[in-house]
Amino acid sequence: MEAIPLTSVLPEGFDSKLHKIHFAVWNQIKHPVDVLATNDEEWHKWNSWRSVHDDFNRKFIFSMAQDKTDATLWLFGGIWEVLARRPEPQAHSYTVALREDLMGPFIRRLWVRHRRVGRNSRQKMESVLPAMTVSSILKEPFIGDPFPGHDRINHSLADLQAVVSQARADWRIALESMKGVYVIHDKETGQRYVGSAYGDTGIWQRWATYATTLHGGNVGLKELLEQKGSENYRANMRFALLEYWSMRTDDEHVLERESYWKDVLHARSLGLNKN
Structure with a gap:
């Protein structure tokens, strides 16, 4: 054509x-x-x-x-x-x-x-x-990347901030009613941080905290943020889901899987987890 x-x-x-x-x-x-x-x-x-x-x-x-x-x-x-x-x-x-x-x-x-x-x-x-x-x-103005699917998330903190700031419905609906284990990795060094969303906190709410604070209250990430500076940190820290379940899933199962992934990815010994 x-x-x-x-x-x-x-x-x-x-x-x-x-x-x-x-x-x-x-x-x-x-x-x-x-x-x-x-x-x-x-x-x-x-x-x-x-x-x-x-x-x-x-x-x-x-x-x-x-x-x-x-x-x-x-x-x-x-x-x-x-x-x-x-x-x-x-x-x-x-x-x-x-x-x-x-x-x-x-x-x-x-x-x-x-x-x-x-x-x-x-x-x-x-x-x-x-x-x-x-x-x-386009029929409507472009507002950023559409939700790619739970198993295809590989986005920077800057990407996540853009999604949260717009309260993107496709992302929010897909993540707010899900518990899960996630990994944040520094694409420059390969260091990883493994975290989880459980209790009454869905993945969307947990990740929205990172979008607001950059570090989510985690000691290792706070230290890295101080070293890198906010702009470099936002560009290089990438998020992905390792596992995800409905909010009916027992919290003990989520925490067990979080510990498993910390061991598998050496997130304590070689990464950014402090516990």
């Missing part, structure tokens, strides 16, 4: 020479598509950042956020008007305003297909527009 050119959905009279494209990519801490989906204020800042050069030197910024798994897939993040420019490099030196009157209904709904050449994330739009196509248009 022939690809639909991006030009076909641009507004009448659109002048690409007035725009710079912002190809927002992973900054080693956060994925831009997560920021766009969950935090309007932070996404605003991503489009006001000046690097060493005055890259946003045109009237408009056509912003797009790269998908986490497909480097050729971009989610439209709006057209921003540059109202003022300050000379300070490596700072939020641009004053920008979202022009919702320009393609506003496509924000977080339009997926664009484009294979970026080189590392430059801020380019003249007319130079890349001919190669850009429409991948899909």
Whole structure:
């Protein structure tokens, strides 16, 4: 099937020479598509950042956020008007305003297909527009990763915070009425922490505590948080479920399985569990 050119959905009279494209990519801490989906204020800042050069030197910024798994897939993040420019490099030196009157209904709904050449994330739009196509248009604005299934969770603490902050119904319903044993691992070192949700506390409530406190009150995780700093910690600590049951499951069984997994994964001797 022939690809639909991006030009076909641009507004009448659109002048690409007035725009710079912002190809927002992973900054080693956060994925831009997560920021766009969950935090309007932070996404605003991503489009006001000046690097060493005055890259946003045109009237408009056509912003797009790269998908986490497909480097050729971009989610439209709006057209921003540059109202003022300050000379300070490596700072939020641009004053920008979202022009919702320009393609506003496509924000977080339009997926664009484009294979970026080189590392430059801020380019003249007319130079890349001919190669850009429409991948899909969502019925509803993108709000983050859908619940993948209990046995397919492998998400960072930053991902979890985004889900909790939105009170995502698909995630909450799947997890709030479940007890379980989970593992949190540091993807840099491989160290693991094994925990459980039991009693009246379902997995959703327990993980929401991590989203709020970062450490869930655990001594080993508190120490690691102090060592890493919050941004690195949020990006590198990943969550997965090892086992899960209904809330009718006896707490003793949950605790026995938690102890089993601590032994199997050496979470006490080589990991982050202190008990």
